[in-house]
Amino acid sequence: MxxxxxxxxxxxxxxxxxxxxxxxxxxxxxxxxxxxxxxxxxxxxxxxxxxxxxxxxxxxxxxxxxxxxxxxxxxxxxxxxxxxxxxxxxxxxxxxxxxxDWERRYRHMRLHTAAHLLCAVLPFPVDGCSITADYARLDFVTSDPLARDTIDVALAELVARRAVVSIDTMTDAALEANPDLVRTMSVKPPVGTGRVRLVRVEGVDLQPCGGTHVANTSEVGAVRVARMEKKTARTRRVVLTLE
Ligand SMILES: [Zn+2]
Structure with missing residues (x-):
């Protein structure tokens, strides 16, 4: 099929x-x-x-x-x-x-792109990710305390920057040579087809991803941290929502 x-x-x-x-x-x-x-x-x-x-x-x-x-x-x-x-x-x-259902999907695209921005704001490995129409939830591997206000301000700055979001590809071999690109440890990029799909947020973030995103960070709009919690001794959970 x-x-x-x-x-x-x-x-x-x-x-x-x-x-x-x-x-x-x-x-x-x-x-x-x-x-x-x-x-x-x-x-x-x-x-x-x-x-x-x-x-x-x-x-x-x-x-x-x-x-x-x-x-x-x-x-x-x-x-x-x-x-x-x-x-x-x-x-x-x-x-x-x-x-x-475009209304619902467009929220997925905005929140998914916001998740990429959050990865740029919080440069820690990610070991869990969930994106729905209501929230984007990411678990970061870090024991550092995270400041909600600082994250909100940093996200707003990246949205205001109007950065272009584009799709690129890389060979499996090139990806293996650049393991730092794989941010989400629980979501391995699909390899074996010879090429891996990359999502580039110009000047902000580059990582393998198969999801759907908006074309410009300005489309993310008003986004903020809804909730933060210590999930385990080594992971911090951050939940983003659209205003
Ligand atoms: Zn993505």
Whole structure:
């Protein structure tokens, strides 16, 4: 199977035409999609699949496919519950319009980019990361005390800098030669395809990442530390939220 992951080249795509190539108990697989499957700490997209006759199937979540023979980009679009009679009309071979819940996804993109900025503000290894529409939560490996006000000011400065966010790639070999680029220890970059996807926040941060981001830090907007806690003796948890 092979899903073309359109969001990887253009995170701002809200919809696409696609063909259903598999339907099983997990959900629906498409030949191409704008839906981001949960991974790298970022939540999966929700949205709608619509047939030519206007029949709409509400998608609650998107996850990486796990059936035998599934490829790394294969994404299962998981229908919301209570739609059995609607879902029965979606079968292999049909064309659909796949449309994400853009309001929700755009918050993922803003908070995900804010997480990269936080990595620049707090230069410690990261051993956990979760990004939803409501918050970005990162666990930093450090026993240093962190000052909330200082972090808020530093984040605001990086947002105001209007730094460009771009996608680059690097060979597996080059990445192995630059292990410092791997900031998130719990989220290993996908290697084995020969090239690794890098996200560059101009002059601020560069790290391997497969998620969706805004194109300029100004789009992050008003972001602040909502909560900080000592998670373990060696880790500090920081939770960011949008105002
Ligand atoms: Zn990222």
């Amino acid at each position: 092979k899903t073309e992951a359109l969001f990887r080249q253009d995170a701002y795509l809200r919809s696409c035409e696609a063909r259903i190539i598999r339907v099983d108990g997990e959900g629906l697989l498409l030949d191409r999609t704008v839906f981001y499957p949960q991974g790298g700490g970022q939540a999966g997209d929700s949205g709608w699949l619509t047939l030519d006759d206007g029949t709409r199937l509400r998608i609650a979540d998107t996850r990486r496919a796990k059936f035998d023979g599934s490829g790394p980009d294969d994404a299962m679009h998981m229908p919301d519950v209570g739609q059995d009679s609607v879902q029965a009309r979606f079968v292999e071979g049909q064309l659909v319009c796949a449309e994400i």
